Amino acid sequence: MKIAILGVGTVGTSVINILKKNRHMIAARAGEHIEPVIGVVKDLKKPRECDIELTDDIDSVIDRDDIDVYVELMGGIEEPYEIISKILDKKKAVVTANKALLAYHRYALQEKAGDTSFGYEASVGGGIPIIKALREGLSANKIEKIVGILNGTSNYILTNMMQSGIKFEEALKQAQDLGYAEADPTFDIEGYDAAHKLLILASIAYGVHGNPEDILIKGIEKISSEDIFFAKEFDYEIKLLAIAKKTDNKAELRVHPALVSKEKMISKVDGVMNAISIYGDALGESMYYGAGAGGDATASSVIADLVDIARENKNPMLGYKELSEIQKIELLPTSSIRTKYYLRVKVEDKVGVLAKITNLMSDNKLSIDTFLQKPRNKNENHTTLFFITHTSLEADVKRVMSLLEKEDFVDGRPFMIRIED
Numbered sequence: 371m372k373i374a375i376l377g378v379g380t381v382g383t384s385v386i387n388i389l390k391k392n393r394h395m396i397a398a399r400a401g402e403h404i405e406p407v408i409g410v411v412k413d414l415k416k417p418r419e420c421d422i423e424l425t426d427d428i429d430s431v432i433d434r435d436d437i438d439v440y441v442e443l444m445g446g447i448e449e450p451y452e453i454i455s456k457i458l459d460k461k462k463a464v465v466t467a468n469k470a471l472l473a474y475h476r477y478a479l480q481e482k483a484g485d486t487s488f489g490y491e492a493s494v495g496g497g498i499p500i501i502k503a504l505r506e507g508l509s510a511n512k513i514e515k516i517v518g519i520l521n522g523t524s525n526y527i528l529t530n531m532m533q534s535g536i537k538f539e540e541a542l543k544q545a546q547d548l549g550y551a552e553a554d555p556t557f558d559i560e561g562y563d564a565a566h567k568l569l570i571l572a573s574i575a576y577g578v579h580g581n582p583e584d585i586l587i588k589g590i591e592k593i594s595s596e597d598i599f600f601a602k603e604f605d606y607e608i609k610l611l612a613i614a615k616k617t618d619n620k621a622e623l624r625v626h627p628a629l630v631s632k633e634k635m636i637s638k639v640d641g642v643m644n645a646i647s648i649y650g651d652a653l654g655e656s657m658y659y660g661a662g663a664g665g666d667a668t669a670s671s672v673i674a675d676l677v678d679i680a681r682e683n684k685n686p687m688l689g690y691k692e693l694s695e696i697q698k699i700e701l702l703p704t705s706s707i708r709t710k711y712y713l714r715v716k717v718e719d720k721v722g723v724l725a726k727i728t729n730l731m732s733d734n735k736l737s738i739d740t741f742l743q744k745p746r747n748k749n750e751n752h753t754t755l756f757f758i759t760h761t762s763l764e765a766d767v768k769r770v771m772s773l774l775e776k777e778d779f780v781d782g783r784p785f786m787i788r789i790e791d
């Protein structure tokens with residue numbers, strides 16, 4: 371089977387090298403040799419750590435008749451969409467690791483692909499075979515909930531903040547120095563990367579449509595040392611979670627930092643690792659853990675897709691042969707989310723403030739489960755109050771936060787973290 375590698379960067383290089391290193395074993399499993407015959411790059415002068423003929427003329431590669439599978443590892447959204455569309459028009463199989471592309475165009479690509487193979491195992495969880503697990507292994511189950519740590523960069527930063535007690539900025543700098551975070555880390559720390567992956571999983575679980583703009587996405591950049599103090603005090607970890615669940619026949623999708631009970635398996639996932647817990651009605655919880663990024667780990671998934679194609683395994687791209695029933699599921703509006711909330715409010719330390727806050731909360735349907743006041747530093751006339759609510763409506767919590775912000779005894783903006791326990 372002849373393949374073209376569109377993009378010979380971190381992942382493309384690993385795909386080529388692993389196909390060479392494990393050539394005979396992969397051929398034995400696939401039933402034929404998988405041969406990367408041409409690679410496409412932007413800059414032909416850049417040194418490469420793999421041995422393959424290269425070109426910067428992508429059209430000439432798409433026009434070739436001898437290529438069986440195109441592996442898209444360039445990144446981007448609209449450009450790879452155009453390129454892959456042309457390839458699918460020629461009925462040639464495609465494999466991609468590109469979650470951003472799929473977050474926007476997965477249904478259009480599914481339609482264009484029809485019976486042509488389209489692999490995207492590497493787009494979620496890097497080397498973790500989560501697409502196969504969800505689409506094939508769990509096909510008997512109604513999926514009740516998916517809870518994932520889908521971004522290694524954010525998880526590394528949060529783990530470091532919790533374990534070393536350092537501030538966000540310092541933890542980010544360390545992640546950048548170690549190569550775990552990009553020079554521009556926005557995409558990872560603000561939750562967009564995890565959201566792209568969540569949309570892909572939610573399509574398989576629920577057949578739900580929607581773009582990143584349609585779901586709740588919050589990042590970790592506002593997590594403070596005070597939040598870490600509270601989490602430690604009450605036996606929580608703080609994790610950037612991607613959550614999909616079915617609520618009242620609607621799909622609730624959200625990405626945000628969450629206080630996670632230390633009893634949950636997912637709270638123990640530290641550093642750059644990824645993990646996804648899936649709750650099925652037949653199986654219960656099952657959890658998938660591993661390297662969510664890195665050239666070789668991601669290439670492991672890309673090659674698994676290539677082996678599937680060589681074996682002529684036919685799986686419907688997003689997991690459904692018949693879409694009529696599940697297409698009825700819509701996204702739950704973010705204001706209708708119900709969960710428990712942690713609120714941090716900095717206030718003037720004077721008599722009557724606490725009563726005013728608790729009254730304001732109860733007037734707006736928030737009931738308090740736990741309360742803590744941080745010991746005040748000498749010479750300061752402000753103190754920080756922490757509240758945990760019972761299960762509440764997101765809209766009510768938002769209203770309370772904006773009302774509190776207007777009070778003259780409140781300093782700055784109150785801050786909220788959702789709780790997953």
Ligand SMILES: NC(=O)c1ccc[n+]([C@@H]2O[C@H](COP(=O)([O-])OP(=O)(O)OC[C@H]3O[C@@H](n4cnc5c(N)ncnc54)[C@H](OP(=O)(O)O)[C@@H]3O)[C@@H](O)[C@H]2O)c1
Pocket residue numbers: 376377378379380381382410411412413414416426428442443444445446449467468469470492493496662663664665668
């Ligand atoms: N890296 C990971 O750990 C990881 C994990 C999971 C998924 N992914 C996904 O895998 C894909 C590739 O990631 P990567 O880290 O390997 O990226 P990368 O290191 O930046 O490599 C991208 C490659 O694509 C080439 N390229 C980009 N635009 C092109 C164009 N218009 N025409 C021709 N070639 C072009 C680049 O050429 P030059 O080399 O000449 O610049 C480079 O070889 C992305 O979609 C990413 O989200 C990556």
